Amino acid sequence: MNFLSLAWKNLWRNRRRTLITLSALGLSLFLLQTFHNLSFGVYAQMVDSGVRAGSGHIALYRSDYAQSRDEELSFAEAGLSAAIAQKPGVRAALPRVYLPGLAQSSRESRGILLMGIDPAAEAEVNPFWKNLPEEEGITDSEGRDALVGARLLKELKLEIGNKFVVTVQHRDGELTAELLRVRGVLRTGLKEIDASMVMVGRERAAAMAGIPGEIHELAVILERASDQSRLLPVLAALADNRPGVRAVPWEVAMPNLSDAIRLDYASQKFIFAVILLIVTIGVVNTLLMAVMERIREFGVLLAIGTTPGRLRLMIWHEALLLGLLSMLLGTLLGSAATWYLTARGLDLRTLLPAGLEFGGVVFDPVLRAAWDVRWMLQMGLYVVGLCLLASIYPAIKAARVPPAEAMRHR
């Protein structure tokens, strides 16, 4: 106890040195925490928009539909979405039908992918709808209103309000054609979607394929991505009575997105390790320097009768105090920065060429941080640990040096 107050006094005796060390440590910790929280947030953002545009945190498929995309592999919805949506932790359950087909206008025809959706549920979470003016949204699951990819619309020489005919294969092998009407335009920035996607109400699409009430995919969006493994068996159990229907996590349903994120994450991790290393070296160096410069002072202490053991203890206590202070300072700064980056985000739109928006899926120009409190604490404690570690060698050395020599020491 005594040591702590002594150490405290010691720290402030050479205020300048302490402040420099403190700022070095604190700023390093602040950098670590802010950087981690920012990339943590950006990944969460990528996963979030990725799963919303894609097949959700958890997707239900029959058999290997995710890979084969065989239209035969549909299954009965029969209230499954509603049942899943009621589970705590589930934000939305999106039933979907996918049918390859042909769209024709009076001028042109193009191969398309017809996507049947539940408009009310989809409008809330699908990022493709984000840019859609309200009057362009579709509302009726059985209606003929359709959202058409921007490029497809242009190629078919259609405009909003125009009619067009979509032909798909019926379950019995024959072709069915239906009249649809352009309600809105999908501008996702993703070439494949803009050039080939037609979205209509789910029941309309299912009826065209002769599979009323059936779906190909049930995309489940969760409140928190971390609930995924907990909810996976719960959702699978709900679909138990449907033979062959499986619940798969998004990493399996969208391997490309998952891999892209993981590859990016791997490189970030590597860079992070490098930053951590650089910070560690900086911190250890500053500390070593600070303690080593005081060997003369330690000699004086030894000469006036301080035992080496007490000296060591005092050095360690100083290091501990310094570490805790830096942790406090760094975490305060880190929290402030994280708070700012969470609330405001890092807006890169001015840095990027105009019109750069990558579908809201892969890249959003406003980077937002997210809180990872556990990790912030870990980093703080890491800095405290570094302080203690960096003081071991000087502490031992200082205690061993004969006072006379130490006093000569510069």
Next chain:
Amino acid sequence: MLLRLAFRNLWRNSRRTLLTLSAMVVSSALLILALGVFSGMFADMLASVTEQYHGHLVISRPGYQDDRNMFAHFVADPTLIDELRSYPGVRGASPRLRAFGLLAHGDATRPAELLGIDPERETEVTSFAQQLIAGHYPERTEAAALIGSGLAKKLGVVPGDDLVFLTQAADGSLGNDLITVSGIFETGAGNRDNALVLVQLPWLQRLLVLPGKIHELALTIDEPMAAAEQAASLKAGLPADLETRTWGQLLPEMQEVIASYDVSRLILVTILYAATGLGILNTIFMSVLERSREFGILMALGMQPRQVRLLVLLETLILALISLILGVAAGIVMTLYMQRIGIDLSPYLSAVTYAGGTLAPRLSAALDGKNLLIPATALLLVALAAGYFPARRAARLKPVEALRED
């Protein structure tokens, strides 16, 4: 005189010098390595965009790349191709003819894109030959097809099987023929693996009734980042009715990805520099501040404050230069090692499709002059700044006060 004193000072307190030195060397080396890894990823991305399909430059009729109109063809003039191939900065040129139609095997029918190529020339531009998972790359004249893995699976074909291709030929007839699968490729990019077939150029020319015609010439060049300049320099040697597009124009979304990647790199690099600079700043700051007493003695002995300031700056400069030489050397060694060996992530990841490009699951590095010069300059400036303030302070000290200081 002052220089000698600076050297002696550094030498005299070897422990402090070594500490400062080690901090600067290790952090600048790590910074160079990190930047090298970024460059490596960038190079991978660029290669993935260009080597897997388009090449760096594509020469075709105006508008062909937008609507892929079958009739926007031109004569595959061998002298033009040879001229292009020998043009400075051009590494290879591959003539191609493209057709969209139906591919059938047994009862299975799938829409497909056929690319008629000269197998030998194509290897100069794309890497299909290295992406085979079954069978072999076709010989020069062998009437054989390379088919994407996803398409092969959907059609149920293996090397040796026959495929029927059906499309509308240029004379309006129903062009159709059999072709044998010689190999299956897997690029990792779904849109190609599920729809692309490579066939011999003469075979496709016959089927489409377009003898001697091609749709595009795909080029690889030495400086992909200067594709626009290269395109401009080629213009004079090309017929007026042909246009050249760069990979950036062909894949605008890839350019966006690269731009966004540049931004995230900017953020990371800022943090990297900040962390490195902070460490170095502190080390030097501390090492100079701790020497107040020493400067006091020097001034008491009659040294001018200006000289003291100069001495400190000189010491810092020497220290910074030595550590930068060592740091850059260590950085180059680590980058080269990383470039050669890399970190293989394939146990955790499959190939990643990234806006039209495909990345191998591997972290590697690339050596880029900018990655050495910028950190070196920046660190030198940081070191001098770190030396300047304490030097000024030292010069302002009153000898008596300084001597009293701990």
Next chain:
Amino acid sequence: MPYAITIVVLFCLGLASCASALDMRELIRQVETQYRGSSAQARVSMEVATDNWRRTLEMESWSLGREHFLTRILEPPKEKGVATLKVRKEVWNYLPKVDRVIKIPPSMMGGAWMGSHITNDDLVKGSQVDEDYTFALLEETATSWRIECLPKPEAAVVWGKLVYEIEKTRKLPVRIDYYDEAQKPVREIIFDEVREIGGRTLPARMTVRPLDKPAERTVMRYHDIAFDLALGEDFFSLRTLKAR
């Protein structure tokens, strides 16, 4: 091949004994009942001129009702034997060169049939004019009627409207104009060269013209038609498609 079928529909329309009052729907319905179960075999030549090619095909075709249709190319030699079978809403092509039958998937239905201005989808949709449209008499002159056909609100047709011109005396089609939703004409079909074929008086030539490409057209000419043959549904099979 809506025109091929349209022409048959209209031929039959010509045969319909129309009473004094002109009930257009009834007219079509009569055509429908008369048409169902009737079969035909024809030798047809098709001339196609597009901006990119000119070609002439000689074909032999069979039909049964509106659901079954089979055609085989006789000339030119390069394409001899290429055949198309349409049963209800499915289309197959037979390719003699590789001896394979290929079913046209939905996404390829928009493709041109045999390089003409007729799409595979046109073959499938055939003529459902009597089911998909409502009719109104637009104009009646001394020699002809002009009938406006407006698609029913939910009918799967891409057109804004069709206008038929029908010659009064022989009840033969003269022309059909296709309009888009903005009532802008998009293409036209003209029937002429009326003569006696297969025991009936019919226009032997039909010209399809897309109006946005004035130089392009497809001309079909009927050389022989034999009506009411003993063709069963089993004739329109993949086996017949492959035969020969």
